[in-house]
Amino acid sequence: MIKRLRKQDAIFLLISFVVFAAFQFLISERILSSFWRLNIAVICLNIILASSLNLINGVTGQFSLGHAGFMAVGAYVSAVCTMFFHLPFICSILAGAAAAGVLGFCIGVPTLHLQGDYLAIATLGMGEIIRITILNIPQVGGASGMSGIPTETTFTWLFFCMIVTLFVLKNIINSNQGRACLSVRENDIAASAMGINTTEFKVFAFTVASIFAGLAGGLFSHYFGIAHPSSFTFMRSFDIMTMVVLGGLGSLSGSIIGAVILTFIAAAMQSYPEYRMIVYALLLIILMLYRPNGICGDKELVSVILGRFKKGGKHDGTVAENK
Amino acid sequence: MHGRSIRYGVLHIPIEIEGIRRGAIMLGDTLFLQFIQQLINGISLGSIYALIALGYTMVYGIMKLINFAHGDVYMVGAYVGFFAATAVRLPFFPSILLAMVVTGILGMAVERLAYKPLRHSPKIAILTTAIGVSLFLEYTTMLVLTPQPRTFPPLLPETIYTVGGLIVSFQQLVILVVSIILMILLTYVVNRTKMGKAMRAVSYDPDAAQLMGINVDKTISFTFFVGSSLAGAAGVLVGIYYNSIEPLMGIMPGMKAFIAAVLGGIGIIPGAMAGGLILGIVEALISGFISSTFRDAAAFAILIIILLIKPTGLLGKNEHEKV
Numbered sequence: 304m305i306k307r308l309r310k311q312d313a314i315f316l317l318i319s320f321v322v323f324a325a326f327q328f329l330i331s332e333r334i335l336s337s338f339w340r341l342n343i344a345v346i347c348l349n350i351i352l353a354s355s356l357n358l359i360n361g362v363t364g365q366f367s368l369g370h371a372g373f374m375a376v377g378a379y380v381s382a383v384c385t386m387f388f389h390l391p392f393i394c395s396i397l398a399g400a401a402a403a404g405v406l407g408f409c410i411g412v413p414t415l416h417l418q419g420d421y422l423a424i425a426t427l428g429m430g431e432i433i434r435i436t437i438l439n440i441p442q443v444g445g446a447s448g449m450s451g452i453p454t455e456t457t458f459t460w461l462f463f464c465m466i467v468t469l470f471v472l473k474n475i476i477n478s479n480q481g482r483a484c485l486s487v488r489e490n491d492i493a494a495s496a497m498g499i500n501t502t503e504f505k506v507f508a509f510t511v512a513s514i515f516a517g518l519a520g521g522l523f524s525h526y527f528g529i530a531h532p533s534s535f536t537f538m539r540s541f542d543i544m545t546m547v548v549l550g551g552l553g554s555l556s557g558s559i560i561g562a563v564i565l566t567f568i569a570a571a572m573q574s575y576p577e578y579r580m581i582v583y584a585l586l587l588i589i590l591m592l593y594r595p596n597g598i599c600g601d602k603e604l605v606s607v608i609l610g611r612f613k614k615g616g617k618h619d620g621t622v623a624e625n626k
Numbered sequence: 627m628h629g630r631s632i633r634y635g636v637l638h639i640p641i642e643i644e645g646i647r648r649g650a651i652m653l654g655d656t657l658f659l660q661f662i663q664q665l666i667n668g669i670s671l672g673s674i675y676a677l678i679a680l681g682y683t684m685v686y687g688i689m690k691l692i693n694f695a696h697g698d699v700y701m702v703g704a705y706v707g708f709f710a711a712t713a714v715r716l717p718f719f720p721s722i723l724l725a726m727v728v729t730g731i732l733g734m735a736v737e738r739l740a741y742k743p744l745r746h747s748p749k750i751a752i753l754t755t756a757i758g759v760s761l762f763l764e765y766t767t768m769l770v771l772t773p774q775p776r777t778f779p780p781l782l783p784e785t786i787y788t789v790g791g792l793i794v795s796f797q798q799l800v801i802l803v804v805s806i807i808l809m810i811l812l813t814y815v816v817n818r819t820k821m822g823k824a825m826r827a828v829s830y831d832p833d834a835a836q837l838m839g840i841n842v843d844k845t846i847s848f849t850f851f852v853g854s855s856l857a858g859a860a861g862v863l864v865g866i867y868y869n870s871i872e873p874l875m876g877i878m879p880g881m882k883a884f885i886a887a888v889l890g891g892i893g894i895i896p897g898a899m900a901g902g903l904i905l906g907i908v909e910a911l912i913s914g915f916i917s918s919t920f921r922d923a924a925a926f927a928i929l930i931i932i933l934l935i936k937p938t939g940l941l942g943k944n945e946h947e948k949v
């Protein structure tokens with residue numbers, strides 16, 4: 304079991320290295336136009352955001368709509384660190400991620416007692432409160448946002464952070480904690496009867512996801528050089544949620560696929576923003592009506608493929624389908 | 627109504643309402659007078675929230691679903707009222723009736739097409755669909771009718787009454803009167819008619835209601851019709867009050883009405899009315915005495931506080947979760 308996981312990890316790292324080398328070559332040789340370079344960066348950011356939201360919405364089965372708020376915290380805290388305190392880039396983004404994590408913990412402890420719909424609205428409200436608070440702090444630019452942030456995020460940074468995120472999340476999902484989170488999703492009464500402190504694991508998932516959302520925020524502000532409150536409205540949370548739902552709740556590879564597909568749709572329809580949102584909306588409705596488990600369901604692409612090769616080898620981690 | 631006599635009456639002062647309101651705040655002799663003035667403004671805003679909140683609460687009571695698209699139904703109501711008043715040149719009452727009928731049918735259609743097939747799916751699926759419907763309505767309206775805000779025609783005379791230093795506009799009175807009439811009608815329908823009895827039965831226990839020969843589908847459709855038509859009426863009233871409508875106008879009032887519904891106790895009809903009024907008054911006081919930028923944050927803060935202290939709402943009874 305452990306051997307197989309390690310082997311999977313090795314393959315995973317090898318593939319990601321090859322992908323990285325390929326893209327790095329294309330970017331440094333300027334074969335890709337600036338439009339594609341931008342979109343590749345956005346894809347990396349979206350993969351971080353979607354896979355971390357998946358830990359809350361997919362694996363733990365809670366419904367958070369406040370991811371953009373944590374992203375905003377990461378973006379602003381890291382921007383303040385580089386611009387006002389002149390910290391090195393890596394310290395700033397780590398500080399942003401840590402700040403988002405602390406806030407995620409503080410918000411998670413009270414709100415995660417709530418169930419389903421209430422939690423959705425409460426997290427959405429939290430996200431908006433964060434945004435409105437930032438809007439009212441004149442030191443960070445208020446409504447006009449911060450600009451002139453050093454653009455230190457490169458493709459290497461983005462890719463590296465993305466791989467770290469995916470790796471950490473994957474290991475969490477396959478750990479004891481991940482199993483506990485899955486049991487909370489499947490049936491939280493049964494889980495607590497089995498001695499699992501459900502609130503503890505909900506808060507755990509929420510905090511970890513906020514840390515990565517903060518990381519993505521820090522990378523975001525240092526890639527574009529600006530941080531603006533209007534980048535972190537609940538529409539962004541909806542965007543991220545669409546990616547997770549499209550890919551499949553509970554599937555990391557699904558989140559990657561969802562992020563890639565939706566970023567491409569967004570890029571292709573850049574000049575028709577209304578159509579883009581209509582496509583998103585129809586995608587959400589039709590997916591829920593005809594394929595509520597998304598593209599991948601809650602399975603991982605890797606385990607599906609491995610399952611094909613090793614006949615009878617059960618894929619790990621996932622319990623029966625959602626009811 | 628008897629708009630004509632008042633339009634040419636002695637009291638007719640055609641000045642923009644918003645200006646008057648600000649003027650009143652500045653000129654208010656005492657803090658107390660200002661307080662009462664904000665209370666009046668809050669009640670008229672709150673009765674609109676209450677009308678929208680009623681739709682949320684009824685739908686939640688019967689289906690346990692937060693209809694995220696409800697705010698957009700309200701926006702459609704405002705547009706229907708706008709076209710009824712400009713293109714067809716209907717006066718106030720026919721416009722509001724037309725808006726109510728159209729939004730009622732829209733609500734029924736949304737339920738039939740998007741929610742009914744998912745009635746037995748996991749909650750997260752229905753919630754996602756509701757967000758999809760909401761985005762679809764917003765951006766389809768934007769595509770068809772352009773994102774530009776439109777000026778709502780003055781369907782009601784902009785008469786201002788001054789009573790002992792307090793300023794009340796004729797529009798505020800109409801908003802209050804129309805809201806009260808609609809709420810009385812709703813209370814009558816729910817408590818005294820056969821359909822209302824069916825609604826209460828379905829919300830108590832859909833399966834048992836079906837066994838008793840109640841047509842659950844029809845009852846849910848009717849609930850959506852009534853709830854959406856109330857939102858449509860609110861849309862027209864807001865259009866008249868603020869003079870301006872745009873495709874995304876439904877997002878914030880929609881969320882605030884939801885907060886109002888939770889505040890009063892979701893699923894409880896008098897609770898939605900009380901919650902709407904309280905929220906409107908709190909918002910008016912905050913924008914009058916602190917800053918209007920914190921208005922939206924205050925609404926969400928109320929939500930989080932009420933969810934933490936008494937999640938069943940002000941008028942709700944505590945229920946223990948059954949295993």
